[in-house]
Amino acid sequence: MRVILFTGKGGVGKTSIAAASAHRLARSGLKTVIMSTDPAHSLGDSLDVELGPNLTQVGANLWAHEVSALHEMERHWKRLHDYAASVFATQGLDGVVAEELANPPGMDEVASLMWIKHYAERADHDVIVVDCAPTGETLQLLSFPDAAKWWLDKIYPWERKAMRMARPLLQPMLDVPLPTDDVYASLKDLLLDLEGMKKVLTDSSVTSVRIVLNLEKMVIKEAKRAFTYLSLFGYVTDAVIVNRLLPDGLQDDLFRNWHAIHRKYALEVEKAFAPLPIFNVPLFDQEVIGERMLLRMADAIYGERDPADRFYEGTTQRVEKCGQEYVLALRLPFAERGDVDLARHDGELFITVGNYRREIALPRVLASRTTLGAVIEEGELKVRFGKP
Ligand SMILES: Nc1ncnc2c1ncn2[C@@H]1O[C@H](COP(=O)(O)OP(=O)(O)OP(=O)(O)O)[C@@H](O)[C@H]1O
Ligand SMILES: [Mg+2]
16 A cells, blocks of 8 residues: 655645556546645545545545545543643633643644554545645644653553542642543543554555645745655655646746746755655646646656655655764665765855755754764765753
């Protein structure tokens, strides 16, 4: 089974490219489900079909789903949410504010992503295509299980037992409601669900992320950040899709200018994402809606290639803690020799080794630290970071 996620900044063409890929996969005979986690729901518009909150067959081998219900997670989540809201309410917060605070940003998105786990477990389909927009925050929420696992294994059984005994004594003296047993049970279920989902998403033999972008400054900047965080949390990005390239041969001044701008940013994209493969998609002469246009788009993206392939395996960058220092390790596409030149600007690291140039959006943990130097070891460039 394969899970392919399409992510990127607003409006870059995620939904169209996810739908195009899904049509092409279905056409090649793979049972494909495409789901959108975007509450604005434009998947139905893109496929040019009516979609409800349930899985709907929209073609041969193709099913679609605009996720809205919070699925089984809602059960666990609801209890926790109610408990958090009741705690906030005892702190004198207005009911509406308490409700809002009890709903951390990104949680709805995570709840929608939980459907991936559901489909993966049911294994009724060969490919799950996900049109999503996980921002940094969502991805951070997905890394939460790592921390929670320790708590679940070590502290949870004791704390729950202690709370069961102490609650009758403590509660009358406190004005904050203590968590009841079913709050604990819900928390445990929720964490296990999240952990299961993370397992699917970080299994590189199953899941690939594809970053969609346009050749614009802000879009590229956000794409770089997303790429850094994806790598940091162990998600494998296997391709970058550059959408809305201007066709060659447009000759008036306006387009000559735009061509020059695009050339400049295309180079920047190469430097930022190498050695990932980069797929280019032209700006079409009309909106990309309905099967015919979506298949045309899929041809432009993949050509003869199979969208179900893994276009890149392994991660190109990782961060490790070594004593007091951190090391950012980058896979070098080819062994380069020469002095390593490092420069920093505005949260980004610029690396030059011979002909090789990389620009990396630093994760927060590194952005506040000084760079101490870099070495090339076993096909990797290792950049050391010191104290903040
Ligand atoms: N290569 C292209 N050529 C022409 N039109 C395109 C192209 N790619 C996307 N579009 C059109 O641009 C619009 C936005 O695309 P789409 O909805 O896929 O973006 P998105 O990234 O999913 O946006 P959002 O972040 O709002 O969900 C759509 O009307 C789509 O038909
Ligand atoms: Mg969209």
